[in-house]
Amino acid sequence: QKEVEQDPGPLSVPEGAIVSLNCTYSNSAFQYFMWYRQYSRKGPELLMYTYSSGNKEDGRFTAQVDKSSKYISLFIRDSQPSDSATYLCAMSDSRETSYDKVIFGPGTSLSVIP
Amino acid sequence: DGGITQSPKYLFRKEGQNVTLSCEQNLNHDAMYWYRQDPGQGLRLIYYSQIVNDFQKGDIAEGYSVSREKKESFPLTVTSAQKNPTAFYLCASSIAYGSLYFGAGTRLSVL
Numbered sequence: 676q677k678e679v680e681q682d683p684g685p686l687s688v689p690e691g692a693i694v695s696l697n698c699t700y701s702n703s704a705f706q707y708f709m710w711y712r713q714y715s716r717k718g719p720e721l722l723m724y725t726y727s728s729g730n731k732e733d734g735r736f737t738a739q740v741d742k743s744s745k746y747i748s749l750f751i752r753d754s755q756p757s758d759s760a761t762y763l764c765a766m767s768d769s770r771e772t773s774y775d776k777v778i779f780g781p782g783t784s785l786s787v788i789p
Numbered sequence: 790d791g792g793i794t795q796s797p798k799y800l801f802r803k804e805g806q807n808v809t810l811s812c813e814q815n816l817n818h819d820a821m822y823w824y825r826q827d828p829g830q831g832l833r834l835i836y837y838s839q840i841v842n843d844f845q846k847g848d849i850a851e852g853y854s855v856s857r858e859k860k861e862s863f864p865l866t867v868t869s870a871q872k873n874p875t876a877f878y879l880c881a882s883s884i885a886y887g888s889l890y891f892g893a894g895t896r897l898s899v900l
Contacts, residue, residue, distance in 0.1 A: 679831060716893070716894070717894065718793075718881070718892050719832075763831070763832070765832075774820070774881070774883055774889050775837050775845070779831035780831050781829050
């Protein structure tokens with residue numbers, strides 16, 4: 676079993692839809708969770724960062740962590756064609772000074788159709 | 790503008806050849822990283838460096854080498870020992886407890 680799993684998609688939704696992107700993980704020690712957005716042929720950029728369980732909202736984006744189920748989600752409201760990208764989840768067990776312990780998921784490809 | 794510059798965008802390697810990927814940052818970040826991205830797999834860490842003149846192997850360092858002679862620069866050499874080099878290579882940098890910033894990547898293919 677991989678440490679972090681994501682449905683690779685592709686996920687295709689109409690403009691304005693609510694999108695749900697998910698990751699499952701196996702290491703119960705993970706407590707720092709991140710979502711990155713990666714446009715085609717570009718490097719990833721950080722979208723959301725959360726610690727432990729609960730929800731965090733930033734504009735149209737909501738990150739949700741359920742540590743009891745080892746499951747994290749990213750919700751996108753009122754999706755736009757500009758949201759079309761690959762979304763990577765990432766997580767680690769400590770807020771260290773460097774990122775060498777961070778584990779990345781394989782990413783979910785999202786297309787928002789006008 | 791502050792950021793991370795990777796060059797070239799596309800690179801082709803012949804059999805038995807070593808190639809070097811460039812990564813330069815002007816963010817004044819101490820830590821720098823090289824990741825490899827393959828379809829269907831998460832980013833995998835090749836090498837990282839937390840200070841000048843020091844670097845550590847990541848999860849898949851075999852067939853790769855790096856140097857960190859300057860804070861701004863962290864070049865990656867893909868040696869002929871790396872038998873499956875075709876991938877998208879990403880350089881990143883960070884400060885302690887800060888976010889991870891990525892470059893735009895280099896796509897390496899084998900001729």
